[in-house]
Amino acid sequence: MSEIPSIILVRPQMGENIGAAARAMLNFGLHDLRLVAPRDGWPNAKAVEMSAHAKAIIEQAQIFDNLSAALADKQIAYAATARPRDLAIKIFSPFDAAQKLRQTPEFTSALVFGPENCGLNNEDIIACNAVVTIPTNPQNSSLNIAQSVVLLAYEWFKTANIAPEKVPEPAIFSEIEGLFSHLDGELDKKGFYKTPDLKPMMQQNLRAMLARSGFTLQEVRTLRGAIRALTANR
């Protein structure tokens, strides 16, 4: 089965941009639009108007409270953002990201875009497996969100003929999140987070590590078994 990437817009602000993104999706063969907490609520008349022939994509868009929920059933997620500093995450060009998606056509996937004014924050980025950075003029790198969607959708469309590769099938994000929660809960009980100030950052690092791990469902199960074994009262 060949899966088609979803487009996830995180906290999008302007209806016009949501509509323009939908229109670009239709141009390049994408159809599943997911919105995380759109600023102006939903439905949005300006989004419908700007979407032109892509009205059906707007009408069928799914709304989520947070990125984690929007990603729950996905195996692969690319965060579209400028090159992040200080995050241990792989960075791909649009072509390389599109190529990797085409090499694993049976995996559920998403391209994730941030709000117009500030882009994705670090928490959003590390919830994904990897980053995709559009090369731009370094003096003027701020791309309109709809234009970023256009460029990544176009690269995906162009790479239709890339041959699939055999790659271990990653678990979906909700399974990864389950592993994190399990581990986090046990670590907390054992007093692993000694310094309350550092706890959020330590949690973030663990979560990021797991998100980009590419662990299969079987590996997630093995790790959860290991956690259970390590924490059993004997």
Add this chain to the structure above:
Amino acid sequence: MSEIPSIILVRPQMGENIGAAARAMLNFGLHDLRLVAPRDGWPNAKAVEMSAHAKAIIEQAQIFDNLSAALADKQIAYAATARPRDLAIKIFSPFDAAQKLRQTPEFTSALVFGPENCGLNNEDIIACNAVVTIPTNPQNSSLNIAQSVVLLAYEWFKTANIAPEKVPEPAIFSEIEGLFSHLDGELDKKGFYKTPDLKPMMQQNLRAMLARSGFTLQEVRTLRGAIRALTANR
């Protein structure tokens, strides 16, 4: 010297799209914007507003009455359009067009885009050397003009490292137009256009042939000398 392609918008309708095109140009290192007969006149407040940081591109945009005038000083022009039927003109992908531009960095060049509602007409297309067609979903191929500018500007930006090739330097379009006018005038005097109904199409074919010829200035001069020789009263 390395030339940077101009963006020419032919009869653009919405100021917002002109602004969005300027913004995309800035993202990808382009700066020379030319407008042919913008529908709502010029200057246009919506274009300024939508251009964001690219206001200078809007302010320095040049306005022309017709495409021929906007192309006069150019040596290479690509018409951005869906694959044209029934026109004898070369068709390139965005990557191939960008690559060709990079291979001849010293030639003046332009990327030419049509109005929102109908795109470039055949007369506009054959005034260029070649066509660049963005691959899209065949069921929904109508791209927003600003998004077309984004995609071609992006491909140009990406191909920065392609090595130049030695290619004969084409004459600028005003020289080609001079050759056409010369030939056309002489043909007219000699009664070449026998059937008035067919005259416009015959002229169009001649003009198209010359526009895509890639003739150098020396070749243009040689041909004009030949026309003079052929038409001299002896």
